[in-house]
Amino acid sequence: MAADKDIAYQNLKAGQEFPPAAFQVDSATVSDYLKAVEENSVIYRGTGIVPPMAVAALALKALINAISMPPGTIHVSQEFEFMATVNTQDILTGRARVSRVQERGKLHLITVDINVANQKQESVLAGKTGFILPVE
Amino acid sequence: MPTSFELKEGQSLPTVEKNIVQDNINLYAKASGDFNPIHVDADYARKTPLGGTVAHGMLILAYISQMMTDAFGHNWLSGGRLNVRFRAPARSGDVITISGSIRRVEKEDGYHMIDCDVLCHNQNDEPVITGDAKVKVKANENRG
Numbered sequence: 001m002a003a004d005k006d007i008a009y010q011n012l013k014a015g016q017e018f019p020p021a022a023f024q025v026d027s028a029t030v031s032d033y034l035k036a037v038e039e040n041s042v043i044y045r046g047t048g049i050v051p052p053m054a055v056a057a058l059a060l061k062a063l064i065n066a067i068s069m070p071p072g073t074i075h076v077s078q079e080f081e082f083m084a085t086v087n088t089q090d091i092l093t094g095r096a097r098v099s100r101v102q103e104r105g106k107l108h109l110i111t112v113d114i115n116v117a118n119q120k121q122e123s124v125l126a127g128k129t130g131f132i133l134p135v136e
Numbered sequence: 137m138p139t140s141f142e143l144k145e146g147q148s149l150p151t152v153e154k155n156i157v158q159d160n161i162n163l164y165a166k167a168s169g170d171f172n173p174i175h176v177d178a179d180y181a182r183k184t185p186l187g188g189t190v191a192h193g194m195l196i197l198a199y200i201s202q203m204m205t206d207a208f209g210h211n212w213l214s215g216g217r218l219n220v221r222f223r224a225p226a227r228s229g230d231v232i233t234i235s236g237s238i239r240r241v242e243k244e245d246g247y248h249m250i251d252c253d254v255l256c257h258n259q260n261d262e263p264v265i266t267g268d269a270k271v272k273v274k275a276n277e278n279r280g
Contacts, residue, residue, distance in 0.1 A: 036168075051198070052201060054198075056197075057192075078194075078197065079218065082214060085213045
């Protein structure tokens with residue numbers, strides 16, 4: 001979860017960790033997100049609560065920005081655990097680690113573990129993302 | 137507020153139906169920062185094996201999360217778990233139905249552990265996402 005596109009996917013190894021990335025989900029982003037997903041639950045109305053999938057999406061964005069993915073990359077699987085509610089004031093830190101790299105014929109299967117913690121160092125979200133990438 | 141329904145095995149969760157439109161895909165790209173051209177650039181996407189733009193997988197997961205929030209409220213936001221596989225892309229013009237049902241209810245230390253099957257399918261009944269979701273609910277909680 002580092003600067004843009006600085007890690008080529010061919011160089012990813014199991015156990016490799018990305019530098020942590022801090023981010024915040026402000027109320028304007030939450031508003032855009034709720035509009036995009038057509039979510040109108042009262043839970044999010046004026047409460048400052050961030051939808052957990054918005055946190056997940058922004059954590060994944062940092063990961064995707066860090067890896068140079070080739071065209072044809074497919075997001076094939078996803079696991080999430082939401083451990084605590086996130087608010088717009090929270091300062092979050094995302095960490096990602098490659099947990100598995102497999103080569104099957106002309107495809108790479110890469111699994112990345114993601115963890116997001118708040119400013120109190122409490123885990124708020126954990127996840128496991130699976131990608132299939134074509135071998136170039 | 138969570139939708140009131142019985143926590144019993146076989147019980148259906150409140151269904152969510154969404155029309156996939158390019159405007160929402162573009163809005164989602166802005167909100168999530170994922171501007172992969174396969175989602176937002178029609179000319180680029182037309183030349184790929186997918187033949188056109190597709191919605192972000194995470195956008196469809198947001199719909200599953202919406203269903204789970206409708207069903208379980210704050211319990212989903214703090215204690216929910218989701219495990220899914222993406223089976224097929226969702227395209228602009230598709231109508232995606234998000235459904236789920238309770239597979240198992242286990243009592244554990246004053247809580248109900250609810251294990252649900254979740255499914256997103258398109259207007260042709262093709263599965264787009266399949267998987268399961270788990271949520272922990274206080275046994276005496278008033279959910280309606």
